[in-house]
Amino acid sequence: MLIEAIKTDYQSADIDLPTRALLDMCVKLTLTPAAMTETDIEELRGHGFTDEAIHDTVQVTAYFNYINRVCDGLGVDLEEWMDQGKTKT
Secondary structure (H helix, E strand, O other), X not given: OHHHHHHHHHHHOOOOHHHHHHHHHHHHXXXXXXXXXXXXXXXXXXXXXXXXHHHHHHHHHXXXXXXXXXXXXXXXXXXXXXXXXXXOO
């Protein structure tokens, strides 16, 4: 399934170039936020994304990064339904 392929490794999933570019930007924003430049935004515009869509993507990515760091920092455990199929360490 496409969703599973994206969740497992979006870079090898059968997705279109605009979606791949958007996901690449999300990864960059997550792992190296200080490296973000106007070029990253221009690339997404070149794939047809509007400024509103780019803004929304950045907001959602940043929010998930924030809330994950808060939960990790406070030792908040996943709800049981969120942890299905994962092994506890």
